[in-house]
Amino acid sequence: MLELAVLGLLHESPLHGYELRQRLKATLGAFRAFSYGSLYPTLRRMRDAGWLVEDDGDAVVVAGAPALTGRRGKVVYKLTAEGKERFQELLAEAGPSSWEDETFGVHFAFFSQTDPAVRVRILEGRRSRLEERQEGARRSLSRTGSRMDRYTLQLQEHGLESVEREVRWLTELIETERRDNPPGTAG
Amino acid sequence: MLELAVLGLLHESPLHGYELRQRLKATLGAFRAFSYGSLYPTLRRMRDAGWLVEDDGDAVVVAGAPALTGRRGKVVYKLTAEGKERFQELLAEAGPSSWEDETFGVHFAFFSQTDPAVRVRILEGRRSRLEERQEGARRSLSRTGSRMDRYTLQLQEHGLESVEREVRWLTELIETERRDNPPGTAG
C-alpha cells in the first residue's frame, strides 16, 4: 500500500521523506494519512530491496551499504530501474486487493500510468464490490429498517447513499474508459 | 473498536458469535467488515475481562473458569453488569478517537444510548476533522490542480465532494440535536 504510493510518487520525481509525506497527504488525504512511523521504515525496506537509493548530497546509499550514521540532513530518495520495474509490476496486478477501500484510492491515483484494460478491471471490481454492499444495506434496511432506532437508520441511509454515489461515479468512469478505449482496440 | 461494537450489540440482546458477525455486517457493513479471526479472540478477551459470559446451553463459562474443551455447539454471549458498565464508559468517552474514519460509525451506531451532550461533541469533532481535510483538498486542488493528471484530479474532486457531503450531513444532524436538546436543558 504505502509501498505502491511511494513508488508512484517517486516515479514522478525524486523526493525526500518529509516532502513525500506532504505529497501523500495532498494526493490521498481524503482517504488516509500515513505517518512517519510507517514511511521511514518502508523507505528503508525499499532501499534494502534495491528499489530506491538514498542521496544525502554527499553520498548515495544503495542497498547493502552501511547507513551513514550521525547524519541529519535531507535525504533524497530516487527510484532505481528495479524500482520502476516493481512499480509497473504492482500496477499490472488487478486483484481483489486493488478494489478494497484502503487500496483502491492508491491504485486510482496512478491510473494514468496503468494499462487501460487493467484500469477497467479495477473499476469494475470496485463497483461490484460496492454493489454487494449496496444489496446488503438495502436488505438490512427493508428487513429491520422499521425496528431500527433513529441513529442506526440515519447511519444506514447515509452509508447506502454514499455507496450509491460511488457506484454512479464508477459507472461514469467505466463508460468513459470504454468510449476512449473500446475493447479490441489494443493488442 | 470491535469491543465497543460487541458491547453495543450484546447490550440489545444476547447473541452467539456467528449471529454477532451478521449483525455487525448489517449495521456497519458500509464501513467495515470484521472477520471471525478478530471476533472470537475479542470475545475471549472480553470474557476474561468479565464483561460477558459464554452460555453453551449446558454450562455458563465465566471469566477464569476453564474452557469447555471439545464442545462444538452454539455459544451464546451475554453481557454482565460489568460489561454494561464498560459499555457506558466507552460511550461517554468523546475523544479524538471517536471521530476517526474507522471509529466514528461505531460510535454513531449506538448514539441512542449516548448522552446528548456527548453526541454533539462527537458530531462536531467529526465535522471539524472533515473540514480540515476539506481545506487540504481545496488547497491541493487550487495549487496543483491544473498540473494534475486526469485521474488524480478525478480522485481529488470525488474525495472533496464526499467530504463536503458528509459535512452537510453532520451539520444537519448537529442542528437537529441542538433543536431537540438545547444546551442548558440538561443538569
Place this chain on the structure above:
DNA sequence: TTCGTCATGTAATGGGTTACATGATTAC
C-alpha cells in the same frame, strides 16, 4: 534566543486480516 516548522528516525504496540481446520445442521 526562542519559536515554529522542516526533517529524520526508533520502539512499543495495536488491531486487525487471511488461511486454515473442524464440526453441526439443514435442505435437497
Place this chain on the structure above:
DNA sequence: GTAATCATGTAACCCATTACATGACGAA
C-alpha cells in the same frame, strides 16, 4: 448422502499508529 450454510476457533502475519527522541534552520 452430499452440498450448502451455520458455527467455532487458531496461527501466522501485516501494515500501520502513537509516542518519543533528536536535530537543523529561518524568522521574529
